[in-house]
Amino acid sequence: MNPRLLQLSPARPPPQRLAVLTRRVRWLVAATIIYNIIEAAVAITAGTIASSTALIGFGLDSIIEVASATAVAWQFAGRDPETREKVALRIIAVSFFALAAYVSVEAVRALLGGADAEHSSVGLVLAAVSLAVMPGLSYAQRRAGRELGSRSAVADSKQTLLCTYLSGVLLAGLAVNSLFGWSWADPIAALVIAGVAVKEGREAWRGDSCCAVPLTAPLTIPEAPAGSTATGDACGCEPGCSCRHAAEK
16 A cells, blocks of 8 residues: 655745844854955965965865855845855865865876975964864854755855864874875875765765755655654655754754
């Protein structure tokens, strides 16, 4: 017997809450842009001085993150952010692909015998600070984006989270290189990050946010059999999905 289907409409936040969430996303995006501009300037300067491709690459990643955040800022600057979401998602996807391409090329160059980087105290401090700051920004934007039902805000939060991973990779690479001279550790880890970036870019290009749905669209999901334990939420999302959760308020 085919399971019956339920028509569920995710609850749209009330206008006052919607305005609060929109302002929050705007402020978080602005903070991300400002921080990444500073981060890019410091990383590229320090990387040039120390001949560190990892630091220079980290600085360029910050510029890519600025492009992604700017796309979300442009989207939420409009009267109806939902109408601009598809374009914003495409820009974010391209930024993921650009990051993956650059990191891959630089990682392969380093593995094939690139110039050895010198010790950089500034780079170590910058990576440590970014590792502390970026997770908070990513979480706050992802939470607001989910409740708002914005795929682009969630996708940009993933870009920020990826920057967190790169901060960890950079910190480990600089530290290991300084302590043990293992210059191959950083490019290997960077290739893993590049693979993650490609995956996230493909999802953003397709507009996939797990099971995120437009705020006004009805959702059709199979009715759970009697006695079964449901694992999804009111949106039909499994745990960990990048959709809007009414409980996250």
